[in-house]
Amino acid sequence: MNQAAKPNRMRNYFIGLWKKNAVPYLFLLPWFLGLFVLTLGPMISSLYLSFTDYDLLSPARWAGTANYEKMLNEDARYAQSLKVTLTYVFVSVPLKLAFALAVAMLLNKGLRALHIYRTLYYIPTLLGGSVAIAVMWRQMFGADGLLNGFLYSAFGIEAPDWVSNPKYALYSIIALTVWQFGSSMIIFLAGLKQIPPELYEAAEVDGAGKARRFLSITFPMLSPVMFFNLVIQLIGSFQAFTQAFIISRGTGGPIDSTLFYTLYLYQKGFSQFEMGYASAMAWVLLIIIGFFTAIVFGTSRYWVHYGDGGRS
Amino acid sequence: MRKERTLTALLLAALLLVLAACGNDKEAEGGSSSSADSGKQENVELRMMWWGSQSRHDATLKVIELFEQKNPHVKINAEYLGADGYWDKLNTLVAGGNAPDLIQLGNNYPDYVSRGTLLDITPYIGNQIDLSGFDEAIATSGKLNGSQYGVNLGSNALGIVYNTELIKKAGMEPPKEGWTWEEMEAYGKQLVDKLGKGYYAFADQSAFTHYVGNYVRENGKSLFNGTEIGFDESIAKSWFEMWDRFRKEGIIPPAEKAAAYLEIAPDNSMLVEGKIAMSIIWSNQFVAFQNAMQDELKIVPLPGGGSQKGMWIQPSQFLAIGKDSKHPEEAAQFIDFFVNDPEATAILGSDRGIPGNKSVREVLKANADPVLLKTYEYMDVAVNYAREMDQEMPNIADWDAALRNAAQKVAFGKSTYDEAAAETVKAAQDAVKKSQK
Numbered sequence: 001m002n003q004a005a006k007p008n009r010m011r012n013y014f015i016g017l018w019k020k021n022a023v024p025y026l027f028l029l030p031w032f033l034g035l036f037v038l039t040l041g042p043m044i045s046s047l048y049l050s051f052t053d054y055d056l057l058s059p060a061r062w063a064g065t066a067n068y069e070k071m072l073n074e075d076a077r078y079a080q081s082l083k084v085t086l087t088y089v090f091v092s093v094p095l096k097l098a099f100a101l102a103v104a105m106l107l108n109k110g111l112r113a114l115h116i117y118r119t120l121y122y123i124p125t126l127l128g129g130s131v132a133i134a135v136m137w138r139q140m141f142g143a144d145g146l147l148n149g150f151l152y153s154a155f156g157i158e159a160p161d162w163v164s165n166p167k168y169a170l171y172s173i174i175a176l177t178v179w180q181f182g183s184s185m186i187i188f189l190a191g192l193k194q195i196p197p198e199l200y201e202a203a204e205v206d207g208a209g210k211a212r213r214f215l216s217i218t219f220p221m222l223s224p225v226m227f228f229n230l231v232i233q234l235i236g237s238f239q240a241f242t243q244a245f246i247i248s249r250g251t252g253g254p255i256d257s258t259l260f261y262t263l264y265l266y267q268k269g270f271s272q273f274e275m276g277y278a279s280a281m282a283w284v285l286l287i288i289i290g291f292f293t294a295i296v297f298g299t300s301r302y303w304v305h306y307g308d309g310g311r312s
Numbered sequence: 313m314r315k316e317r318t319l320t321a322l323l324l325a326a327l328l329l330v331l332a333a334c335g336n337d338k339e340a341e342g343g344s345s346s347s348a349d350s351g352k353q354e355n356v357e358l359r360m361m362w363w364g365s366q367s368r369h370d371a372t373l374k375v376i377e378l379f380e381q382k383n384p385h386v387k388i389n390a391e392y393l394g395a396d397g398y399w400d401k402l403n404t405l406v407a408g409g410n411a412p413d414l415i416q417l418g419n420n421y422p423d424y425v426s427r428g429t430l431l432d433i434t435p436y437i438g439n440q441i442d443l444s445g446f447d448e449a450i451a452t453s454g455k456l457n458g459s460q461y462g463v464n465l466g467s468n469a470l471g472i473v474y475n476t477e478l479i480k481k482a483g484m485e486p487p488k489e490g491w492t493w494e495e496m497e498a499y500g501k502q503l504v505d506k507l508g509k510g511y512y513a514f515a516d517q518s519a520f521t522h523y524v525g526n527y528v529r530e531n532g533k534s535l536f537n538g539t540e541i542g543f544d545e546s547i548a549k550s551w552f553e554m555w556d557r558f559r560k561e562g563i564i565p566p567a568e569k570a571a572a573y574l575e576i577a578p579d580n581s582m583l584v585e586g587k588i589a590m591s592i593i594w595s596n597q598f599v600a601f602q603n604a605m606q607d608e609l610k611i612v613p614l615p616g617g618g619s620q621k622g623m624w625i626q627p628s629q630f631l632a633i634g635k636d637s638k639h640p641e642e643a644a645q646f647i648d649f650f651v652n653d654p655e656a657t658a659i660l661g662s663d664r665g666i667p668g669n670k671s672v673r674e675v676l677k678a679n680a681d682p683v684l685l686k687t688y689e690y691m692d693v694a695v696n697y698a699r700e701m702d703q704e705m706p707n708i709a710d711w712d713a714a715l716r717n718a719a720q721k722v723a724f725g726k727s728t729y730d731e732a733a734a735e736t737v738k739a740a741q742d743a744v745k746k747s748q749k
Contacts, residue, residue, distance in 0.1 A: 056407040057427035142572060164571035166724055249580075251713070254571040255720045270400040271709050273746075275407075 050280035055273040067280035078281070080256045081264035084170060088260065089237040089292075092174045097229055100184035105218075107185075108192045118186065125182030133176070134246035138163050141172045163247060166257035173243050173258055184229045191225030192218070220305040227304045231296055238289045241266070261285055354385065356639045358646065361391040361405075362416035363398035365600065368663045375656045379649050386642050388414075399709070411634035413643045417462060419704040421454070421630055425461050426706070426747055431633040431640055432459045433647075440644035442652055443668075449700075450668040453627045462630030463647050466665025468596040469625050469694040470522060470614055477607035478589045482506035486610065487590065489693060492617030493554070500563035503589055513563040515583060515591040516570035518555035519719035521712050523592055523614075527551055529702070530618030536705035541740045548733035552722045559723065567723035578604035595694070596628050596665040598687045611690045613697040623694060624701035628665035666691050705740065706747030714739030 018025075050067055054060035071078050107117055127133050140146045141162035151157045162172045199217050208216065219226075241262040244252060252259030252267070261281070269278030362372060369392050376388045391412065393401065405411055406429050417424060424430050437443060437460055443451040446464070454462035472487065479486055482503050487496070500513030517523050525535045527547070534542035558564045565573075565582065573582045575591055577600075582588040584605045592614065593601060602609045616622055631650060633643045649656055657672040662684055667673050677688045705711060718735045721727035727735070 055427065056403045057424070057429055138572070161568040161572060164568045166571075166720075166726070249574065251716065253716065253720060254567075255717060255724060255726060267713070270403060271713075272707070273403065 046279040046282060049276050050283050052276045054276040054279075056269075056275050057273070060276065063276060067277045068284070070277070071280060071284065077256060077259065077264060081252075081259045081261045084252075084257070084259050085238060085240075085261040087170060088174060088177075088240060089234065091171075092177045093230070093233045093237050095174070096178045096181050096233060097184060097226070099178055100181040100229070101188050101222075101226075103181065104185045104188035104192055107189055118189065121185055122182035124180045127180075134243065137172065137176055137247060141175075164254055166253075166255045169248070169254060169257045173247060176243050176247075177237070177240070184233065187225055187229055188222065191222045195221045223304045224306055227296070227300055231293060234292055234296065235289055238285065238292075356386045356642045358386065358388045358414060358637075358639060358643055359391060359412040360388050360414035360416075360646075361402060361412040363393055363395045364663070365394070368392075371660050371663060374659050375650065378653075378656060378659070379646055382649075383642075383645070386646070388646065406634075409636070411636060413634050413637040413639065414646060415632050415634055416465070417630045417632050418628070419626060420708060421462055421632060422456055422703065423706055423747065424632070425456055429635055430461045431635045431637060432461065433463075433633055433640075433644060434460045436640070436644035440641060441648045445652065445669040445671055447668065447670065450627070454630050454632070462632035463651055464627040464668045465629040465631055465651065466596065466627070466662065466667055467625050467691070468594045468628040468665040469623060469691060469698060470526060470592055471595050471598075471611040471690055471694065472590050472614060473583065473593055473598065473601060473609045473611045474590045475583065475586065475588075475605075475607045476610055478507065478511070478586065479503070482589075487612055489612045489697070491612075491615045493615045494617070496615045497558065497561075497563070500558070500590075501561055504561075504563050507589070510587065512565045512582070512588045513590060514558065515573070515575040515581075515588050516555065516559070516564040516567075516723065517575060517592050518552065518723070519712075519716040520592060521708060521715060524548075524551060524715065525702070526614050526622040529624070529699075530616055530620060530622035532619050534702040535740070536703055536744065538703050541705070541737070541744055542702070543737070543740075545730070545733040545737050548736045549729045552719065552729045552732045555719070556722055556729070567720070567725075570723060571720060594628065595687050595690055596662065598690070599662075599683055602683050611686060613694055616697060621697055621699045623698040625691070625695060625698050626701045662687065705743060707743040710743040710746070711740050714743075 049060055051062065051064060052060035053063040053066070103121060107114060107121075111117060124133075138145070142148075142164070145162075147162070148159045151159045160168060162168045195218065199221070200213060203213050203217060239262055240260055244258045244260045244263050245266070248254075248258045248263075250263075250267075252263050262285070265278050265281045265285070268274045268281065360376070362368070364372070372392065373390060376390055380386060380388060391401075402411075402415065406424075406427075411429060415424075415430070417430075421430065433441065441463060443463070450464050450467060452460070453464045454460050474487055476486065483506060484499075484503060487499060491499075503513045504511065521535075528535060528543040531547060533544075533547060536542060555564070559566065564570065565588070569582070574580050575583065577597075578584050581591070581601070581604075583591040584601065586605070586607060595611065598609070598611055614623055631647050633640050633647075637643055650660070651657065651667065652669055652672070654672070654675070657667060657669070658675065658679075660667075662676055662680070666688065667676065677685070680688055715736055718727070718732040718739075721735075722729065722732045
């Protein structure tokens with residue numbers, strides 16, 4: 001008797017759940033469809049493809065772990081793309097965050113036309129990786145560009161072509177990224193506004209200097225925002241594509257000096273017909289991003305301070 | 313509660329509609345093909361895809377419209393873009409089983425034949441497609457292993473364009489046809505001396521795949537001989553050595569400058585900016601380069617002087633039919649219209665190269681403006697310096713990227729000639745091997 005009742009109760013439970021939640025679930029349906037059809041489906045198929053030899057035009061052939069082995073052991077351009085991307089991430093993310101924080105703190109000084117400055121500084125972010133920006137970047141940092149014109153007329157220095165010299169090309173793209181600090185700045189600014197002014201007043205009364213106030217009040221109070229920005233920027237930087245694609249015209253040159261991971265992935269998949277290899281690269285990238293994000297999360301309890309002790 | 317139920321019903325209905333729409337597509341397609349057996353003039357929809365500049369888009373669209381007027385039961389949907397993203401898009405469409413009916417291809421068409429993308433159009437030749445007005449060599453240029461896969465849309469050849477104003481400024485005679493590399497180098501040195509700082513004789517085209525092709529052919533070799541690569545490290549080494557010498561002599565721009573200018577289109581060219589006196593282009597680009605600048609351009613054949621003729625006349629593009637096209641007959645009809653119809657060919661002009669149909673060619677040449685006329689005249693000259701073309705190296709895009717890398721490494725002093733040569737040859741072997749898997 002007991003055993004017959006159990007499935008019944010289960011059934012009733014689900015029917016109850018359905019009656020209660022049918023409408024919300026239906027509203028969620030489009031999102032679920034999107035998740036399964038547009039996200040999970042392609043993800044699973046790319047995982048499968050990463051173990052195959054697939055040239056886009058003829059059917060995929062099973063290749064085992066050949067793609068992964070080739071990537072890790074043989075492919076020098078892959079190693080180069082990894083090096084370029086890691087350099088880019090570890091230089092551009094800290095610089096961009098520092099820059100965004102510095103500007104946010106300046107703007108937080110109670111300027112009168114704050115909203116105008118805020119908008120102005122946000123514009124570069126909106127322009128993003130547009131073609132116009134890349135062209136402008138070439139005009140500014142090219143051999144006969146604005147920067148070199150200035151350096152020559154002011155100091156008589158004959159500077160190199162920053163965009164087409166393999167030594168500096170990556171750094172000119174980093175400069176472009178840092179210049180687009182707007183979205184991080186807005187978030188920092190919002191975070192700064194949340195810090196109660198009483199804290200600063202009390203510290204000042206106690207004779208704390210500027211550096212002290214920054215380290216003991218601003219930084220800890222801002223650390224959750226910092227944490228958020230860091231994670232977002234870290235993930236975004238690993239996936240950087242547009243700037244390099246446009247500035248190097250899709251080549252990643254000169255001499256692969258701006259061959260970003262995703263750019264190489266794109267070349268492999270779409271211009272060299274090696275979609276299996278490109279899929280394998282995408283999965284390795286996912287693991288790399290996961291690894292670094294986990295490190296940030298793992299260390300967060302040592303430096304991220306929540307006002308409520310981290311309970312929320 | 314009642315409201316809720318209505319809402320649920322509405323949502324379910326909406327969902328059904330969406331699902332139904334998804335499923336309908338296929339049915340509709342199937343339906344039209346089955347009716348093909350019964351009806352005579354049932355409506356036919358074709359898709360055509362090409363790359364090009366705005367002027368090519370406008371002309372091609374006009375021709376499509378004209379064809380639709382004459383064949384009211386056919387509708388052609390056009391998909392066109394610049395050369396940049398073309399192959400990515402085409403490959404994606406093909407991969408999705410969604411290839412267009414009419415596809416514009418370059419000399420890389422064998423890559424698509426080997427992947428089973430193109431229809432063998434041999435049965436339509438002489439029926440829907442009339443190639444009797446074509447020169448034999450041009451008519452058969454879309455043939456591979458005895459089957460025809462595409463129809464030639466125009467011919468072109470490489471040539472050196474030179475800026476007559478810069479050469480006048482230097483007080484020198486214009487370059488002559490039939491030059492050797494040595495003569496060209498000596499000429500370049502003199503030119504740079506006279507023009508002074510900031511000017512260069514030639515563009516750095518050490519990474520131009522077909523220019524390398526010309527160089528190896530001159531020495532009796534080939535990039536690809538139909539089964540494997542037809543050149544070796546020693547010739548690749550001498551190529552890089554020669555260009556590095558040009559660089560040191562200052563007759564081509566330094567590495568940094570060269571890296572900033574691709575010189576493959578007028579929008580990114582030191583020739584157009586008037587800083588370089590000479591550059592190698594495809595003859596069908598001549599009009600575009602001339603239109604982008606004030607100074608008058610002229611065109612002469614590439615340097616030679618080896619044991620054999622290096623140049624070749626090649627089809628610039630083909631029009632092919634997708635293998636899964638549901639209406640290959642109408643597509644073939646359109647191809648015929650595209651290359652033979654007097655009205656259509658007049659609209660298309662010579663933008664895709666010199667047309668293959670002899671009578672079309674004569675009409676276009678008679679009506680050509682002075683700039684275009686130079687292209688026609690050049691082709692008559694180029695024939696004397698050309699021999700039969702080789703089959704294009706498979707996966708040439710792979711090799712193109714590797715060659716650029718190797719050439720830039722030499723330019724920036726990052727690798728020796730030997731290393732660059734080895735890298736170049738290896739990349740070519742890999743590209744060929746990939747097609748034979």
